């Protein structure tokens with residue numbers, strides 16, 4: 001099926017979308033995920049609540065993973081002296 005420009009315009013209006021400009025349509029933000037949080041930051045807009053929570057969870061997980069393979073002594077040494 002082929003739509004004329006006018007038909008396409010009407011269709012876009014009907015479903016409440018903004019017409020993409022230059023073919024570079026932005027992807028919808030994946031809210032509630034770390035990826036979504038990064039998309040917010042990339043667009044320099046404040047994070048929504050689900051994205052903020054997801055980002056926090058991601059950071060905590062990374063932090064926990066980092067701590068996981070180091071003993072407390074190794075961690076302290078790394079903090080104090082840089083590389084082991």
Ligand SMILES: [Zn+2]
Nearest residue numbers: 031032048051
């Ligand atoms: Zn969001």
